[in-house]
Amino acid sequence: MNAAVHTQQLADHRALRFLTAGSVDDGKSTLIGRLLYDSRAILADQLDTLERKAAGQPIDLSLLTDGLEAEREQGITIDVAYRYFATKQRKFIIADAPGHEQYTRNMVTAAAGSDAAVVLVDITKLDVTTRPVALLPQTRRHALLAHLLRVPSIVFAVNKLDAVNDPAQAYTAVRNALLDFAEQAGIQVAGIVPVSALRGDNVTQPLDADWYDGPSLLQLLEALPTAQERTAGHLLLPVQYVAREGEGTGNQPRTLWGRIAHGRVKAGDAVQILPSGETAVVAEVRRAGSVVDACEAGESAGVVLDRQLDVSRGDWIATPGTARTTQRFVATLAWLDPEPAVVGRKYWVRHGNRWVHARISAIDSRLDIHTLQATEAHELAVNEIGHVTVETQQPLPVEPYADNRVGGALIVVDPTSNRTSGALLVKAVG
Secondary structure (H helix, E strand, O other), X not given: OOHHHHHHHHHOOOOEEEEEEOOOOOOHXXXXXXHHHHOOOOOHHHHHHHHHHHOOOOOXXXXXXXXXXXXXXXXXXXXXXXXXXXXXXXXXXXXXXXXXXXXXXXXXXXXXXXXXXXXXXXXXXXXOOOOOOOOOHHHHHHHHHHHXXXXXXXXXXXXXXXXXXXXXXXXXXXXXXXHHHHHHHOOOEEEEXXXXXXXXXXXXXXXXXXXXXXXXXXXXXXXXXXXOOOOXXXXXXXXXXXXXXXXXXXXXXXXXXXXXXXXXXXXXXXXXXXXXXXXXXXXEEEEOOEEEOEEEOOOEEEEEEOOXXXXXXXXXXXXXXXXXXXXXXXXXXXXXXXXXXXXXXXEEEEEOOEEEEEEEEEEEEEEXXXXXXXXXXXXXXXXXXXXXXXXXXEEEOOOXXXXXXXXXXXXXXXXXXXXXXXXXXXXXXX
C-alpha cells in the first residue's frame, strides 16, 4: 500500500460504498454472498434457511442479495440490492447492480454515489485463445459508465477461475485485454483480481498460487480511498428544504437546508442566491438542529441569512460571482430509455432539486463502445452514450461534471411516461 492511500485511510473513517457490475450471470450476487458469508455478516436464521434450501448441496450464496420474488424466479438481479458488512479494518456498503442491458439505469443509479466499482468478468464467456481477448459489450459499457460517472476506483474481478483448465494463462490473457481497453478509454484501474466467487478463491483470503502474488479482493477493497467532495474553493449548495421557525408569516428567520456540493460555509460569509442573483450575508450555520461554526462539502447544512429573500426548494446558494447560470450547455448523455433520444423533443430535467423543461438541440456524436470512437448519430438508442447539446427553459447554475458531481449532473425524465430516460454529465457551459 502506498503512503498516499494509507494517509487517506487514516484521515477518512467513512464506509466504502462500492457497486458490483458486469454482464448477466457473471456471478455478482454470488460474489457479494461470498463476502458476506466469509466475513460472518449473515444472520443465523438466514444461514439456516439457506442450508435447508441447499439440502446437503453447496449453499446458493446469490440468494442473499436476490431479494425480489421475480429475481429468484428468473435467476437474475433486477433492482439494486444494498448490503452491509464490516471487517476489522473498515465498514462497507455494497450495491449489487443488475447485469442485464434492460436494467442499466439501475446500475447508473448505484454508480452515482459509489466510491468504487467492482466490474466482474466471467472468464468462461470469453475466448481466451484469441489475442486480444474480446471483452463482452456489457463489461465495457459498465466500466465506461462508472468512469463517466467519476467513480474514483474501478476494479476488475476476473471470475470463475475454477472453471478453466489453465487459470494462469487465461487470467493473463484477460488481464492484458482489460488493460488495453482501460488505456484506450482513459480509465485508471485500481486493480485486476482473479477470483472464484463460488469456491471462495481470492475473495477474502489471498490466492494460493505461484502465478499470482497480489491482494485478495477484500484486501484491495480495504485499501481503497473513499470519495471526498472538494472542501476548498467557493461554496455551492442546492436548497432542498426551507424551514420557518415559529408561527405566523412575519419576519421569523428561515433556515435554508441542503447538502453542500463543494466548498464550505460559515457565519459572516457573503452568498448569492441563484438563479435570482440576489446577495446576502450568512447570519448563522446549523447542522442537525444545532448552531455550528461552519459546515463543509458532503455535510447537510442549514443556512440562515441576515435578511429575508425569496428562496425556495431548487434554488442554489453560492459564493458571489463564482457560479453563472446558463440555458445552454454541452454534455455526455447516457441514454436509458427504450424510446430513443431525438433532437427537438422536450423532456423534464432535474438539476440539484430543481425541475425544468429542456430539449436536446443537437446530437453531436455517439460513442462506439467497441472501438471507443465517436461516430455520427441523429438519435441515441437505449444504453447508448452520446455527446449532445441541451437547452433549458430556465437558467441553471451548471458546472462541468469533471469539477463537481452535483453541479454537473442532471437526470432526464420523459414527461409522458415519467420514466427516468437518461443521465446528463455536463462537459462545457455556453
